[in-house]
Amino acid sequence: MSEGIDYGKLMHRAMRGLIQQVLEDVQENGLPGDHHFFITFDTGHPDAELADWLADRYPEEMTVVMQHWYDGLDVGDDGFAVTLNFGDAPERLYIPYDAIKTFVDPSVEFGLRFESQDDDEDGDDDPTPPDDDGPGGEPKEEHHDAEVVSLDRFRK
Template identity: 65%
Template sequence: MSRSIDYGNLMHDAMRSLIRKVLTDVSENGLPGAHHFFITFDTMHPDVEIADWLSDRFPEDMTVVMQHWFEDLEVTEDGFAVTLNFGDAPERLYIPFDAIRTFVDPSVEFGLRFETQDDSDADEDAEIEELGERPAAETKDDDTDDDAPHKDAEVVSLDSFRK
């Protein structure tokens, strides 16, 4: 019986652990500086909890932006829950870490992409990518008034951030 090391799954676990640590820090201390996240996830994952109208509108995947306005970020071992604003309608979402397809912080040109066997060669289970150029995205200035009106959450395509 031959045994092998499953580097792909080990890498995915390490990448999900990194996301968990980052989100836990944000839930405890807020977003530092210009950091913000684009998180794309599989809306069909069995443990994803989103409003029916969102899953109808985004039947395969959805990208949420955590930047200016989000509330009640709760991080667990398996995923995170957050309230985002969609056109003045707050919606609670639960996203398991294993439903995440990409996690990008354009403020520091950092991104993680979880490859599936359908998306890549069998040898390439996980990829850490360096973003080539900084996307045009709003950033919050450190001297901005925290009582200023918050913007609605946006759903964006990550294709514009890829090389």
């Protein structure tokens, strides 16, 4: 018998489902208007796939931008694959939804942030805490719930 309703886990699942729906629409119809995405993900996630040189350069997390040029967007139930250009070097990435830390569409001031989930059913044997620095070198607050990101911190 369960101890209670895990609203945090349910919210994470719903928010990742929202990302999947958005990406499925982009796969079918392209990016509408000025929409574009900044997606930060955990490069050390066991199901993430990226070139060795990118994994070496970004051993913990990286932020990718889907805007003017992307190719081969393939959205699945557990994650998505896309080819992006890294300084004239196209690379194919596979990003599991569970690896996503932030998903931001600045064109409409929309953002989601996923913080560490200590009670993940997969069990994370790595007790490494999240990075101490957030955007602009500000300390990150540690949260364990899903939350909407305030875009004010990304404005210059």
